[in-house]
Amino acid sequence: MFNPLKPYNTLPYLPPKYDFDQVPILKAVNAANKALSRLNALASKLPDSSILISPLLVRESLASSKIENINTTMQEVFQMELLPEKKRTGAAKEVLHYRDAMLHGLALVRRKGFLATNDFVAIQKIMEPNKTGIRHMNVTIQNMNTKEVLYTPPEGEKLLRDLLENVEKYINLPDDGVDPLIKMAVFHYQFESIHPFLDGNGRVGRILMILYLVMSGLLDLPVLFLSGYVGKQKSEYYRLLQETRLTGDYSEIVTYFLRGVQVQAEEGVGRVEKIEKLMEASEKVIEQSMKVRSHRLTKCIFSKPLLTIDYVQEYLALSSRQTASKYLAELEKLHLLEMKQLGLNKIFYSKPFIRLLS
Numbered sequence: 001m002f003n004p005l006k007p008y009n010t011l012p013y014l015p016p017k018y019d020f021d022q023v024p025i026l027k028a029v030n031a032a033n034k035a036l037s038r039l040n041a042l043a044s045k046l047p048d049s050s051i052l053i054s055p056l057l058v059r060e061s062l063a064s065s066k067i068e069n070i071n072t073t074m075q076e077v078f079q080m081e082l083l084p085e086k087k088r089t090g091a092a093k094e095v096l097h098y099r100d101a102m103l104h105g106l107a108l109v110r111r112k113g114f115l116a117t118n119d120f121v122a123i124q125k126i127m128e129p130n131k132t133g134i135r136h137m138n139v140t141i142q143n144m145n146t147k148e149v150l151y152t153p154p155e156g157e158k159l160l161r162d163l164l165e166n167v168e169k170y171i172n173l174p175d176d177g178v179d180p181l182i183k184m185a186v187f188h189y190q191f192e193s194i195h196p197f198l199d200g201n202g203r204v205g206r207i208l209m210i211l212y213l214v215m216s217g218l219l220d221l222p223v224l225f226l227s228g229y230v231g232k233q234k235s236e237y238y239r240l241l242q243e244t245r246l247t248g249d250y251s252e253i254v255t256y257f258l259r260g261v262q263v264q265a266e267e268g269v270g271r272v273e274k275i276e277k278l279m280e281a282s283e284k285v286i287e288q289s290m291k292v293r294s295h296r297l298t299k300c301i302f303s304k305p306l307l308t309i310d311y312v313q314e315y316l317a318l319s320s321r322q323t324a325s326k327y328l329a330e331l332e333k334l335h336l337l338e339m340k341q342l343g344l345n346k347i348f349y350s351k352p353f354i355r356l357l358s
Ligand SMILES: Nc1ncnc2c1ncn2[C@@H]1O[C@H](COP(=O)(O)OP(=O)(O)O)[C@@H](O)[C@H]1O
Pocket: 067, 068, 141, 150, 151, 192, 193, 197, 198, 199, 200, 201, 202, 203, 204, 205, 238, 241, 242
């Protein structure tokens, strides 16, 4: 019998003995895949889509961190980003760590095409540099209000590593006939049940879902804002992680995530379309009013939410700082950017762009 107070060392290995060939699941799989492939096609059509990754990831990082009660704002994170790592503090610093962990994972996926236990560990280390590695101690998952122990994950490093290796095999085995979106939900549940780290399990688990979509070829860029959905449906998320263990019925948690993918992909499509339009409109204004290569300057001002003179100089490889400063002043006059004094620095930003990112 399952006892929430005892380490669950008999957590079953993947794949689950469960038949996913059920009409409602397959319908949800179709709808989610359709929405996701639209988002993917659109995102890769952005003029230089890779430039948007970083700001878009901040949004995901904020939402995923917020689920763990790490609360800050987009504005704070972008401002913190202007400081060198050593001077960064607080929740905004943690959100930037989250983003960096995701970017690192993305680079690994692109380089190797797969993710192994060491990569999970590396991702956690970037995100939570103070409590790194597979845990040696037991942890419990408690109800936040009543402190009732809901679940005690497995104990012992050897067992945790075996379970992770099993997850690794599961996600790197492409031809088992199960749709990757179903597998994404299944391994997320499994990863959270293993709970391999002292801290950061929820966040690493959510990073892995997005990376898995990239690995499976469903996304080229990590533009799906899945944590936005989980954050909104948080108690349902916790409930399903718990109930799946007790009932062995995967249909609910799988359907939950399929729905999440669909809703967030549809929302993402709308957002990317708006960013695209904003960039096009800005480029037109620049072309008509400034003597510069409008395309490059447009790319530059939408590559980061908050711009400094030094950044623009470097991005455009300008020999003089004054030229960068002049461009920014002109953009401000054209109402494409606004300026704010931050300490000794002038910060320039596009209000509608920030709105679309947050
Ligand atoms: N009953 C449960 N069973 C398994 N995992 C759970 C359960 N309840 C919550 N979780 C997972 O544990 C995560 C919190 O673990 P934690 O290590 O503190 O991660 P983080 O530091 O990212 O918050 C939640 O986000 C969720 O993914």
